[in-house]
Amino acid sequence: KAGVTQTPRYLIKTRGQQVTLSCSPISGHRSVSWYQQTPGQGLQFLFEYFSETQRNKGNFPGRFSGRQFSNSRSEMNVSTLELGDSALYLCASSLDMTGELFFGEGSRLTVL
Amino acid sequence: KNEVEQSPQNLTAQEGEFITINCSYSVGISALHWLQQHPGGGIVSLFMLSSGKKKHGRLIATINIQEKHSSLHITASHPRDSAVYICAVRGAQKLVFGQGTRLTINP
Numbered sequence: 388k389a390g391v392t393q394t395p396r397y398l399i400k401t402r403g404q405q406v407t408l409s410c411s412p413i414s415g416h417r418s419v420s421w422y423q424q425t426p427g428q429g430l431q432f433l434f435e436y437f438s439e440t441q442r443n444k445g446n447f448p449g450r451f452s453g454r455q456f457s458n459s460r461s462e463m464n465v466s467t468l469e470l471g472d473s474a475l476y477l478c479a480s481s482l483d484m485t486g487e488l489f490f491g492e493g494s495r496l497t498v499l
Numbered sequence: 500k501n502e503v504e505q506s507p508q509n510l511t512a513q514e515g516e517f518i519t520i521n522c523s524y525s526v527g528i529s530a531l532h533w534l535q536q537h538p539g540g541g542i543v544s545l546f547m548l549s550s551g552k553k554k555h556g557r558l559i560a561t562i563n564i565q566e567k568h569s570s571l572h573i574t575a576s577h578p579r580d581s582a583v584y585i586c587a588v589r590g591a592q593k594l595v596f597g598q599g600t601r602l603t604i605n606p
Contacts, residue, residue, distance in 0.1 A: 420594070424540075430585065430596040443592045475540050485589075488532060490542040 389413065391480050393491035401499050405466040408494045412459050412480030416489070419461040421453060424475040424493075433476075436461055437484050465496075473498045502526050505586050505597035513605055518573040520600045522586030525567065533560050533571050534585040536599070542585070545571070576604045 392411040400406050412419050421433040432445040436455035453463040459480075465472055475495050479488040503524045512518055522531070533545040546553050546560040548569065553560050557576075562569040573580055581604050586597040 422594075429598050430587070432593040432595070435593070445593055477540075477542060479542075485529065487547045488534075488544050490534075490544070493540045495540070 391478060391489050391491035393476075393478055393494050395494060396492065397495050397497075399497045399499060400468050402468055402470060404468050405464060406468060406496060407462055407464045408476055408478075408496075410461045410463075410478035410480075410491060412461070412478075413489055416480035416482055417459055418481045418484045418486070419455055419459060420479050420481075420488070421461070421463050422477045422479070423447075424477060425473075430477075433463065435484065442484060468498045470498050472496065501598070502590075502595045503586055503588055503597040505584075505600050507600060508598065509601045509603075511603045511605065512576055514577060516576050516604075518576050518580070518602065518604075520571045520584050520586075520602070522569045522571070522597055523567060524569075524586075524588045524595075526588065526590045526595070528588040528590055530589045531562055531569050532587040532589070532594070533569075534587060536583045536585060538582075545584075573602075578604045578606050580604050 394409045418437045420435040424430045435443040439455045450466045455461045475493045477493045479490045506521045530549045532547050534542050536542045548562045557574045559572040583599045583601050585599045587594050
């Protein structure tokens, strides 16, 4: 059974650009959640999707957005990138919103 | 004060020692997760608990809902257990993470 796949694994952007990250969950999983990890703040919750609907959102500015498609694949977008957005972005999938989490390897974003 | 506090932040031990990592939280939760992160970033879920105790191999996790406290124990520790261990609690709206415990097991 394939795990959670995140693409791209690494990317470099400059301030002001925007970026889209993709997450393909484990087959059959309907919940996808996104997290930001930085050395200073640790892991922080971004948002959670279930059945194409955003169910919960963390304390991040509106520049951070996401969506989930009918096949449960999810994307997150960060617009007008800032230096502080440099981080490891992780997604996790689960059968439903209360189940065990399975994490992808992450997308490491560097903003110059 | 953080909603989730882990202790210790760093722990170095010799191979074979019994390890305990603690997690205290201040909010009502529906579940608590213990996660393991190796260098390079990948995170693996070790346990998901809502009550009692779970065991998987050399790892044991316990939770006391009344005291809002959980512990992760590693018996017969091994250098491959070296990693960051993260406690996360599922509250009403979201998952909240502890700062992690960096464990180093020396041979």
